[in-house]
Amino acid sequence: MSRFTLSASAGDQALTSLAAFHRWWAGHSAKRFSVSRVPFAELDGWYLDPDTGNLRHDSGKFFSIEGLRYRTDDDRDWTQPIINQPETGILGILVKEFNGVLHCLMQAKMEPGNLNTLQLSPTVQATRSNYTRVHRGTLTRYLEYFHGRRRGQVLVDVLQSEQGVWFWRKHNRNMVVLVTEDVPADKDFHWLPLDQVYALLRVDNLVNMDARTVLACMPVGPPVRVDPAAAGPFTRAVWNSYDPDAPALHSRAELLSWITDCKVACEWKVDKVPLNQVPDWTTTADEIAGGPDARFRVIGVAVGAPNREVTHWKQPLLEPREHGLAAFLAKPIDGVLHLLVQARAEPGLRDLVELAPTVQLPTVPGTPETVAFAAEATTADTTRIRVDSLLSEEGGRFQHALTRYRVVEVGDDFPPAIPESFRWMTVHQLSGLLEHGHYLNVEARTLVACVHSLR
């Protein structure tokens, strides 16, 4: 029985109740923070490179807005702006046993692009610039447990990708570190067992993207202390889906081979280009914007944040035009829940193709506009919708980037024949892949975390 599995069924072994969490959370009002739009000329430390048109930081660090060109397999070229952030950061959750059960040290953290400013975040969320102190801020709290000589026992440590339509080959280090020593929770931090964190995933815009991806990488086994007779067939199918010995539609070898097939089949040619070589996009005084088909723009903001490493700063943010949709169709097969996974190409991913939700919107420019299974994913039939949360993408880079995350059950009438770029997989199979990087994209990882809330 792993520590994670016990924590996922902590129940009344939790240090404090969810009600206590909500009281603590309510005490962290967002009023102390201010975020306002400013023109690029007022982004201190940032400049538009006259040669390339790229938006860069004086230090050469942090990130830059550059151009991306890709040629799809039908020999058509596509271009767009892209965030280039070559540094690998740490997204780390510190865990410690209380009452014999792991608790996660979660943080109330502000990010300028968050709709509601403050979200529940990992213990540590640090770019390399953060912890090498390029911006001369105060030291990131608790970082010493993740990096350097005082590091605790590493339970999870894997490089995972982020949005391949917005980032150039970015990945971050997803870490979980166990400590046994006494670690006081600072005022912006709270200890929660996994089942409480899972429950909070059902609250809109509360658990941030960085927390979700780390949660997805924690391997959990079938629930303990549960009574199958007391559960309905869907819940029993969820529980069975965590069982390594439960029958799966495809073997692990078959799935790995299918993934290899899909990665090899995509032969897109991708390159970074100067932003001024991206047609149809223009940089004005206060935005980098495309034509009517553009799915985002880049803006500048000024931030005041007393409890961040730096209390005032200005930075660019990428602002999507619409909400996204990420949905897993789910179906019990022989009493074991299977999720319908899609192999999806995104030009900024290192391998181009990773596993994605069944439906992920918007589509990637250059791929078919017709989206398989869109009707099922957007159903209004509440008896089928098992998860339905509106969650935020990384507020440190994206302005009000919201995605609707859904898990939708489909019935026996669902067609058994599915397109070649889709496969049914169990939660146990997805968890096994998450031990390694670059198998599941960040939206699929959020959904895996959401599936844990169904346990």
Next chain:
Amino acid sequence: MSRFTLSASAGDQALTSLAAFHRWWAGHSAKRFSVSRVPFAELDGWYLDPDTGNLRHDSGKFFSIEGLRYRTDDDRDWTQPIINQPETGILGILVKEFNGVLHCLMQAKMEPGNLNTLQLSPTVQATRSNYTRVHRGTLTRYLEYFHGRRRGQVLVDVLQSEQGVWFWRKHNRNMVVLVTEDVPADKDFHWLPLDQVYALLRVDNLVNMDARTVLACMPVGPPVRVDPAAAGPFTRAVWNSYDPDAPALHSRAELLSWITDCKVACEWKVDKVPLNQVPDWTTTADEIAGGPDARFRVIGVAVGAPNREVTHWKQPLLEPREHGLAAFLAKPIDGVLHLLVQARAEPGLRDLVELAPTVQLPTVPGTPETVAFAAEATTADTTRIRVDSLLSEEGGRFQHALTRYRVVEVGDDFPPAIPESFRWMTVHQLSGLLEHGHYLNVEARTLVACVHSLR
């Protein structure tokens, strides 16, 4: 008990004896093939691009010789020519049960760069150009079992890197496919169980690189039908090293975290550049050659080969100046053999860093000249040398590229403190990583295959 494990202890269940193999092999004389050097101007279908200086094929397919520039973490720049082959090929071994034991369909295949022309190769070794028939040759034999509707049961299918000092981000698909139907062995093919193939790894320049990497990716468990009492302590330690339950010095989580550490720590900046922007290298009528420190040159050859898809052709080859050395130091720890693995950066690898032999020579330009453990690896003490084979790298791209592969046992006097870029790992742990791509470099994979010959 997996099929691979049984095949690795086939013994007298083999279809034919090793003596019969050697007679068959002797019947495949290299006399029918001719390989001779030609100037670049006589390489039909190839040209030196006047703008870039790159050596390319008219079709835009196959591969090209371009330039590579990388900046190491000490901010120094390094440049060299590099082979760019963006296609992902298939290296596939067809397996089938005879006498209840898996046998591999191995091929006597010529490659122009092989010292001895003919080597023992996978069933299928096909670039995408091969099987999409860019060069208008005859169809690759047995390819239908690996690709398309007649594909057999896929047991292994993983993308693995090749030499990161010679190739730009190349990886190939390492496949093992099981068939149950009747498959006649053509005259250049021979069925061998795994233990026979392992034994052949001890013969110099016989089993080719492509076969070795696929062999390494086949997971084998502890030997069956062996008597521990009849073996010495070293052999027992080898056997224990395959046991998932045997005590290992480091846990899997610790090793994965160490690998992540090493990948993140290397921040080299790498780019392809035109070959004419590579200083100190010059292209003459018949070679692309560097200064006195250059470790290879590029030449052209003309080939006549009656049993290849195309019977006559001309192509460039990369010719290393010296033999390489790849050695694992090995040590029984608590009765379980551990191999000392190095995290090594090579500029052409996608992740820059992969796991490598303890000692791998030549060193990569820009990294320290002083090689840890070189004395142990080059020992003349034959009681310590457990494997010592001179094997060829891919003869389709490299001219007479030979590497000495060694497994060298070290004693209890070996220092317990080792540098941070090294870790002791069991065979079982290495095999687990080989289920996924880009963990072990190609030299380490050859050595894993060689370790199997110690079973």
